[in-house]
Amino acid sequence: MKNKLFLILFLLTFSLVISQGKKDSIKSNPILYIGMNLGFVNGNFKGGIASFDLNYQQKNNLFTFKYSSILDFKKLKFFIVFPIANTISETEQFSLLYGKRYVEDGFSYHFSGGISxxxxxxxxxNKRFSYFGFPVEIGVNWFKSKKKKFRILYGLIPIGKPTGFGxxxxxxxxxxxAKKAYVGLGLNxxxxxxxxxxNEI
Incomplete structure (x- = not known):
């Protein structure tokens, strides 16, 4: 029940932020994108992490809502030569972050912090417990610098008109x-x- 209430609170807060940027999106597209991150963590957790985030940028201000799942693989077993993970803990994390993001042509970098x-x-x-934390992140991304046709099937087939969506x-x-602290690195x-x-093409 606590997780659902916290998720609803995050979504309501994020929707208010997006509504404030509607005026900016009249002349051009909003800066709005979804991300997926796959990587590993170390610290109180030693294992893998998968996260999904929704990002909205207004001027240089970046607002992010993120969901993460962390599997602690401190114990490993091997079948012949193949490692088999023995999960000793699983963590769900909901985060709301604010930071700064800077765009240079087809490249961007950002740094953010918030609460989780x-x-x-x-x-x-055999125990389940909840706690708050303070997430921080630094990231870099590459994307198309100009409007181009969106491509499907691994980028082989272009469709439609040139677009900023990509x-x-x-x-x-x-x-x-947090109580269970970690640091991680991932591919986004x-x-x-x-x-x-x-209106650039």
Whole structure:
């Protein structure tokens, strides 16, 4: 129940932020994109992380809502030569971050910080507990610098008219300062509008 209430609060806050930027999006597209990050973490958790984030930028201000899932793989078993992960804990994390993002042609970099709500299911002591944290992240992304046709099937087939909507790829260094702290590095994939393209083609 707590997770649902926290998620609703985040979404309401994020919707208010987006509504404030509607005036800016009349002349050109908004900077609005979704990201997926896959990587590893170290610290109180040692394992893998997968996260999904929704990002909105107004001027140089970046607002992010993020959901993360962390699997702690401190114990590994091997079948012949293949490692098999023995998950000892699983953590769900909801984060709301604010930061600065700067765009230079087809490249951007950002740094953000905020608050997170975490729920860890510890399978060793068979206990589930929740706690708040302070997430921080630094990231870089590459995307198309000008409007182009969107491509499907691994970028092989262009469709429609030139558009600012497109994909991105980048790296993200992130951490969470909390009862269960960690630092991680991951590969980031995105889709959406990563800059204001105006009417340029």
């Amino acid at each position: 709500y975490n729920t860890t299911d510890d399978r060793i002591i 994909r991105s790829i980048g790296l993200k260094l992130h951490a969470n300062i 994939f995105g889709i959406g509008w990563h800059k204001k393209y105006n």
